[in-house]
Amino acid sequence: MTLRLLLLSNSTEHGKGYLDHAMPAVLDFLGPVRQLLFVPFALRDRDAYTARVRSRFAKEGIDVRGVRPEGSEAAVVEAAEALFVGGGNTFRLLDTLQRTGLLEALRRRARRGVPYLGASAGTNVAAPTIKTTNDMPIVQPASFAALDLVPFQINPHYVDPDPSSRHMGETREERLREFLEDNDAVVVALREGAWLRVEGRRATLGGSRGARIFRRGRDPEEVSPGAALDALLTD
């Protein structure tokens, strides 16, 4: 009954192979798990995506099975030893989870303590809503409501403002401030290389490069790798 989450900002670090930068933390999190149920809905070619993930985890002696986008797969989710929701487009991912009813199945299992590994879009959907995704809204989900496994929003792939940029589109910080104008919620912005591990009532920032926490009416708070963020779970 203890919530167990590992939420990665990104699945790949520049110059490294898929999941390589986070694999020690992933293996530590999974512990004795030898079977991972993979949700490939954020990319269009689900079979190729599943094959890539299977081949990466085969190196670690972990078997991967992909979920198909069908309501009948709820039984597969129900029986899973551990869950991995991969990155890609957050709107496509959430839309598919909603249409198939697998959103409820995943939420139920994760809340019962089945280990939940997320990367990028898979991390976005662990929050109450997808309102802090960076992705393009290429499909319209019935609702922005997501898995709601943690009581705060997450912004993966966080990038600091670049003072040398001549581009006039909003910086990430400006976008998150706009979010706070319309929503009174906490946002954990994970830089690439960072992740959040939740074990019951404990939350720890892992990886490199740290995170920033945005709250309405306050300056963003810088958080370093290794920091305990337990208070965010009860905010």
Next chain:
Amino acid sequence: MTLRLLLLSNSTEHGKGYLDHAMPAVLDFLGPVRQLLFVPFALRDRDAYTARVRSRFAKEGIDVRGVRPEGSEAAVVEAAEALFVGGGNTFRLLDTLQRTGLLEALRRRARRGVPYLGASAGTNVAAPTIKTTNDMPIVQPASFAALDLVPFQINPHYVDPDPSSRHMGETREERLREFLEDNDAVVVALREGAWLRVEGRRATLGGSRGARIFRRGRDPEEVSPGAALDALLTD
């Protein structure tokens, strides 16, 4: 009854004042117009936004009135000489237009030939949907369906891939390719400094730096300033 649109990628160019880079084109487009109805819904502080736009157009001898987010303002839209929908957050803008019913009022007037000036989010909503916005989905509109004044999607603030970047989030090109995987539509991606002018059945690319046109199953097409894009209106 002739459609008249001026759709700017961005309202401000790096190092210049608000609308300065495009003002000659805006004035040429507006011609004898001396009263502009401004839609400030994409920013939270609508009064400050309207004041900024009013002060900029006062220099050109054009009077600006801001629309309030109320259904009763449909009569104001109905009487407008010309329309300007400003930039900010596209989701907030569309949500407000839908809730107030002003989306229909704007669509009706623009389709009857009332000049429509859009910038950034105001350009996004001129397309059939907002599925190619870059903005964060900070509020959930009832539908992604927008003004549908042109038969193609628009991506403003288009940025070319940066080969020196170490950031692993999707490039804009990757995002638009993902859009085309799920939607069979044409996307006109306007670099900052570029704009699209539509006069009835004629569409012309204006400004500097050009545009790229994305279509499913084809390589993106580079388009230079001054190019005629009439064919896109009948695609």
